[in-house]
Amino acid sequence: MAALRQSAVSLQSNLPYASRSLRPLPSLNLSFSATIPSLKLPSSVRSRGGPRMSATVASSYASALADLAQSNNTLDTTIVDVEKVEKVFSDPDVLNFFASPIIDTEKKRQVLDEIVKSYALQPHVANFINILVDSQRIDTIIDIIKEFETVYNNLTNTELAVVSSVIKLQPDHLAQIAKQVQKLSGAKNVRIKNVIDPSLVAGFTIRYGNSGSKLIDMSIKTQLQEIASQLDLGDIQLAL
Template identity: 70%
Template sequence: MAATAAGSYAAALADVAKSNNTLDSTSADVEKIEKLFADPQLYDFFSNPTIDAEKKRQLLDEIVKSSELQPHTANFLNILVDAKRIDLVKDIVKEFEMVYNKLTDTELAVVTSVVKLESQHLAQIAKQVQKLTGAKNVRIKTVLDPSLVAGFTVRFGISGSKLIDLSVKKQLDEIAAQLDLEAAVRAEKVEQFLDNEGLILDEESLEI
């Protein structure tokens, strides 16, 4: 039910943006909103039903000014507060991304790396994803993940179903898997040798 509501709100925002020819700038607004509400304290404040709506609107006004959101985006957030559906904002962001990507023939590629990649590197990645998908546009979203050690991964496609993994973590995992396999093979060969030589005693032979 919540997903359906989020989709309806996202579609409504996209319709407004499309009608006033601000799809791209509205998408930029939505990215700002996503980053803002990634803060647990901010999200908890707005999603808390016991906090007065007026206090939420006051804080929202400050956010709109500091983030330089467009008037229709600000109005949209106020509607969510008044309708007590601001708790859906994270789902709405995801739904809007899908609507926007479909309307603009845009492929979303999530690039995960240990450190922030240079813009020219991201441009090269976008070009490669465009070749693979045939999409008219490619939008890059970056994520930092120290566990990769080095290198990067690129996830794209429907629900991120396709993955290009150029991380050192993957290489280390492959090496570890190979070592485990080799160790298992060696152990099996040793056991087979001992068995052939009659050096392995079964439980019955140990009975007195």
């Protein structure tokens, strides 16, 4: 798995605000192995209904994890772990490995043990992933993560803002964006996700609100399109 890289970018805003950001995740070391106890889920969640998980079942898994985190008073640290897990399983090679029916379950457990160790996941999060492996639901883990984030945001009055940029933004710049989104949305808390989109050329976009319905576009790509439209250059391909 390629290591995550973090690049610097300059913004004009200099608002004095700080927020938590995840550090780059470490590389996996296949020499580690550990035993992780099972986490119990309701029987209605454990039942299978086909090759793809329905939104209802994904929501049930997410709610079960959120309930456990609440009971352990670890909701805030669990969302951090969930963000780590999302980064790990967003790698197609990792997801395909765990979803493959021809790879021995014990081998999957060994690699999962190493992921747990490398990324310092809490035991209940590790247990949860083990259940998905055992029940052959691991291929839907990204759907479950999205549902969990929705549950977390509702429970904590948190606004999710997805910031798209050409390169990774620095934590202080993301903190400035978070503060502005908080003012605009009135939310108690703001979580920032920084995703890479090379097509923007430069600058960034911010999506927040219900299902990302609100957009703040500060990208060079949009500015170039507006200039082309004003100059009646819509049929001309810009060399970006």
